[in-house]
């Protein structure tokens with residue numbers, strides 16, 4: 001009899017554990033919509049399958065100039081938490097928030113950190129604007145990523161108070177990894193032979209470079225579309241690589257790397273990619289690539305570039 005009772009108790013315990021561990025059905029979970037990859041990945045690390053997580057931009061798509069369809073707009077208005085970047089690229093969100101007069105639960109990454117304005121560095125192609133826009137690429141510095149994760153954790157815990165303990169534990173473990181990433185970037189740059197990088201594309205890495213004290217030259221400002229880069233800009237960048245004897249010129253994800261190759265051929269250096277994490281390819285998305293994976297890859301490429 002004792003054995004049977006023990007056995008029944010064990011079965012009950014296992015069933016309870018299974019019930020507790022099983023994710024809630026999809027219909028019971030809140031929906032969180034993220035415009036682009038960085039915050040999609042941050043929410044995934046904090047909340048896991050406690051939420052229905054949607055990335056609005058399709059993997060591999062150009063995220064600048066995104067124009068939501070009517071069905072996407074109504075999906076956003078119906079969601080439980082909407083996470084966007086803020087700034088020029090997301091002007092359409094301001095319209096959506098204000099025109100509809102609905103109380104959308106929304107968080108902008110640019111509200112969670114201190115922003116700096118986009119700037120034109122020497123040699124960079126583009127016209128100085130009367131009123132410079134804030135640089136939107138706040139997630140490119142791991143220090144900012146930590147602040148963003150803290151802000152998103154608060155928003156998610158308010159949405160799911162019963163799950164707050166577990167989500168705060170996830171967030172802390174993830175923040176520890178981001179802190180290690182930040183330490184590693186500082187170690188690479190602190191012990192490097194060089195303090196300058198050249199970027200043959202638009203330049204969304206100001207927050208990372210400012211944080212690390214890196215000097216940079218680039219062809220175009222942060223969010224420019226793929227406009228033609230002038231011969232004088234290319235010549236200027238070739239000169240910088242030659243003068244500073246740089247071993248690497250950087251290109252960006254989804255670029256054909258044509259300008260970088262021209263510079264590399266003329267100045268005799270290597271072309272490497274720095275991934276801005278704006279979006280990932282369909283292949284990377286399906287393989288579950290994370291912000292940390294991409295930034296670790298960036299760290300190794302930067303190590304080569306400054307040594």
Ligand SMILES: [Zn+2]
Nearest residue numbers: 137204222223
């Ligand atoms: Zn951008």
